[in-house]
Amino acid sequence: MRIRRRRDTAPAVRSRLSAGDLARESLAGILQRPGRSALTMLGTVLGIGTFVVVLGLSETANGQISKNFNALLATQVTVTDTGAANATTPTLDFPSDASVAADRINGVIAAGVWWQVLLGSATAAQVSNLPGDDAPAGVNLPVYAADPGALRASQPSLANGVLFNAFDQAEREPVAVLSAAAAAQLGVLGAASQPTVFIAGQAFTVVGIIRSDSRLPQFGLGLIVPASTALADWGLPQPAQPAQMIIRTRVGAAQVVARQAAVAIRPDDPGLLSAAAPAAPTTLRNAVAASLRTLLLSLAAVAVIVGALGIANTSLVAIMERTAEIGLRRALGARPGHIAAQFLTESAVLGLGGGVIGTGAGVVITLAVTVAERWTAILEPTVVLLALPAGAVVGLVAGLYPALRASSIEPAEALRR
Amino acid sequence: MSSPGEPLVVLDAVTFRYPGPPPVLAVRWATLRVSAGEHVALTGASGSGKSTLLNLMGLLDRPTAGRVLFDGADLSAAPEPDRAAVRACRVGFVFQSFHLLPNRTAAENVMLGQVYAGVPRARRIDLAMHALDRVGLAARAWALPSQLSGGERQRVAVARAVVNRPWLLLCDEPTGNLDSAATAQLLGLFDELHADGIAVVVVTHNPAVSGRAERRVSMRDGVLTDASGGDLGADPQAS
Ligand SMILES: Nc1ncnc2c1ncn2[C@@H]1O[C@H](COP(=O)(O)OP(=O)(O)O)[C@@H](O)[C@H]1O
Ligand SMILES: [Mg+2]
Numbered sequence: 001m002r003i004r005r006r007r008d009t010a011p012a013v014r015s016r017l018s019a020g021d022l023a024r025e026s027l028a029g030i031l032q033r034p035g036r037s038a039l040t041m042l043g044t045v046l047g048i049g050t051f052v053v054v055l056g057l058s059e060t061a062n063g064q065i066s067k068n069f070n071a072l073l074a075t076q077v078t079v080t081d082t083g084a085a086n087a088t089t090p091t092l093d094f095p096s097d098a099s100v101a102a103d104r105i106n107g108v109i110a111a112g113v114w115w116q117v118l119l120g121s122a123t124a125a126q127v128s129n130l131p132g133d134d135a136p137a138g139v140n141l142p143v144y145a146a147d148p149g150a151l152r153a154s155q156p157s158l159a160n161g162v163l164f165n166a167f168d169q170a171e172r173e174p175v176a177v178l179s180a181a182a183a184a185q186l187g188v189l190g191a192a193s194q195p196t197v198f199i200a201g202q203a204f205t206v207v208g209i210i211r212s213d214s215r216l217p218q219f220g221l222g223l224i225v226p227a228s229t230a231l232a233d234w235g236l237p238q239p240a241q242p243a244q245m246i247i248r249t250r251v252g253a254a255q256v257v258a259r260q261a262a263v264a265i266r267p268d269d270p271g272l273l274s275a276a277a278p279a280a281p282t283t284l285r286n287a288v289a290a291s292l293r294t295l296l297l298s299l300a301a302v303a304v305i306v307g308a309l310g311i312a313n314t315s316l317v318a319i320m321e322r323t324a325e326i327g328l329r330r331a332l333g334a335r336p337g338h339i340a341a342q343f344l345t346e347s348a349v350l351g352l353g354g355g356v357i358g359t360g361a362g363v364v365i366t367l368a369v370t371v372a373e374r375w376t377a378i379l380e381p382t383v384v385l386l387a388l389p390a391g392a393v394v395g396l397v398a399g400l401y402p403a404l405r406a407s408s409i410e411p412a413e414a415l416r417r
Numbered sequence: 418m419s420s421p422g423e424p425l426v427v428l429d430a431v432t433f434r435y436p437g438p439p440p441v442l443a444v445r446w447a448t449l450r451v452s453a454g455e456h457v458a459l460t461g462a463s464g465s466g467k468s469t470l471l472n473l474m475g476l477l478d479r480p481t482a483g484r485v486l487f488d489g490a491d492l493s494a495a496p497e498p499d500r501a502a503v504r505a506c507r508v509g510f511v512f513q514s515f516h517l518l519p520n521r522t523a524a525e526n527v528m529l530g531q532v533y534a535g536v537p538r539a540r541r542i543d544l545a546m547h548a549l550d551r552v553g554l555a556a557r558a559w560a561l562p563s564q565l566s567g568g569e570r571q572r573v574a575v576a577r578a579v580v581n582r583p584w585l586l587l588c589d590e591p592t593g594n595l596d597s598a599a600t601a602q603l604l605g606l607f608d609e610l611h612a613d614g615i616a617v618v619v620v621t622h623n624p625a626v627s628g629r630a631e632r633r634v635s636m637r638d639g640v641l642t643d644a645s646g647g648d649l650g651a652d653p654q655a656s
Binding site for chain 2: 013014015016017018020021025028032324325327328329330331332333334335336337338410411412415
């Protein structure tokens with residue numbers, strides 16, 4: 001009797017595991033022990049969830065700080081007259097062209113000098129809507145001297161009328177801008193009729209009324225007159241209330257402008273002035289938050305690693321328990337690769353499940369804290385988009401070794417169990 | 418399929434040693450030829466090496482020495498995917514201890530046999546129901562193994578083994594758990610499969626089962642002898 005020669009070609013048939021079957025068999029493996037699968041996911045849920053919460057909340061908190069900060073302070077520089085503060089007699093170290101010089105600095109939108117006028121030692125002047133002598137006792141209101149640049153820089157919100165301008169400054173016009181509060185106290189209803197008010201007995205024409213001034217809130221309490229008029233009528237600023245310059249800059253330019261301002265305004269003696277952009281609070285808060293954030297992220301990383309170990313451990317235990325099943329599948333024609341693929345998919349799905357649940361929980365917690373704190377939620381979409389597959393990657397990595405073990409189980413040996 | 422009389426599976430001077438410890442020489446220099454459509458009974462005392470021989474024929478184990486040819490191709494040292502392909506599509510196993518997945522119904526257990534053979538999903542349920550029908554279990558298709566008697570589980574295992582219409586059916590003591598009525602039904606099924614041209618190798622202690630076979634071979638201490646006095650398909654290398 002003869003047998004055929006050894007055939008070198010592979011058998012005409014193939015063993016297969018379609019993607020659909022792989023998904024179904026893996027899912028069946030996971031659902032076989034739902035309680036254990038849920039516990040296995042827990043580590044990944046905690047890890048990924050913590051990542052999302054920490055990143056989401058620190059992002060949101062940062063956003064709140066810079067939101068309050070950016071609008072005004074990040075675009076503002078204050079130049080103080082340190083020379084005058086150290087003097088004993090009225091002094092003004094800002095030259096008359098100070099605003100023009102400041103305007104030339106790159107990044108400056110508007111700049112101007114202002115100070116509070118002190119008549120005698122009083123911080124408030126007698127102001128009335130009737131001429132001096134026969135006036136009933138007027139009201140006490142603070143009076144500010146400001147050049148038009150200062151008003152352009154501080155941007156008061158105008159209720160009616162106009163702000164005084166370069167012409168008024170040049171001509172030392174006796175004009176005044178009233179705050180709404182002062183107007184109410186003085187019985188001034190509007191600027192349209194150009195009413196007159198008397199500051200320490202001197203007549204000023206009201207050209208405009210402002211509602212408020214968020215950069216220089218004190219402007220919202222008193223009267224503002226052109227700096228030139230104030231100088232002419234009441235002299236230099238008193239050392240107790242030295243002049244300041246307010247500079248409005250473009251976003252991000254404040255620090256740079258502050259460094260150049262003193263030299264630009266007083267090239268002959270910059271030491272008389274000192275310019276400061278308010279320290280960016282974000283820098284400080286970030287430094288504090290960053291260490292906490294690093295700690296929490298480290299904890300999250302530990303949780304993710306624990307989650308991965310949990311998946312690896314459960315998979316190894318499952319493979320021990322399911323040795324006979326593995327042997328059966330091999331007997332039914334599964335290749336070692338098919339076994340590895342099934343267990344790897346099970347681990348990846350467990351990880352993905354943990355990632356999805358963790359991300360969902362993280363987003364919900366972030367939103368809950370945000371709502372409780374009345375913040376605006378700022379959740380980087382990339383954080384969420386990366387957190388979801390991160391779980392699957394954790395599962396894949398954790399499942400690699402168990403899957404390899406499962407695929408190297410000898411079928412005949414496994415079936416003997 | 419190879420035509421009747423042609424050698425389907427050939428064990429050529431096969432030796433198998435369990436590495437142990439201690440090492441056990443479970444099959445010694447066994448030579449056996451099973452032709453396409455042949456019905457062979459394998460008998461022998463417990464521990465004589467029958468299950469090991471079946472595993473070698475079904476490509477579940479690789480011989481320590483010698484060759485295993487399937488349909489003319491030496492697969493004893495072939496890459497695992499080639500051997501897996503033959504197991505998936507050409508060989509059906511019925512194990513001594515059923516090996517049904519406990520949380521799947523009878524029908525689902527049968528369909529597991531179709532997954533790796535690449536049977537299109539749409540056709541699986543019909544084929545599985547047909548296989549269950551052949552073993553008389555169509556009515557119990559949606560029962561879990563725990564809801565089935567030992568004999569019924571054995572028949573589910575048989576249905577799973579034949580669902581892909583294999584060329585070779587290997588049964589390890591399939592009637593060990595069956596009463597005489599169920600045994601008779603299983604023997605009827607073997608006859609049908611035989612008529613279909615499927616080669617059947619059955620390990621059995623039951624004279625009724627071995628009596629139905631065309632050929633009886635027996636093992637003793639790992640050595641194969643021909644109980645029916647016929648040709649074992651002597652060493653093909655010798656000629
Ligand atoms: N995994 C194993 N490791 C070591 N020895 C084994 C193993 N499986 C079986 N044997 C031994 O091999 C011999 C043949 O076993 P087996 O093929 O199961 O015999 P049978 O099926 O005829 O009862 C016995 O002596 C048995 O003890
Ligand atoms: Mg046995």
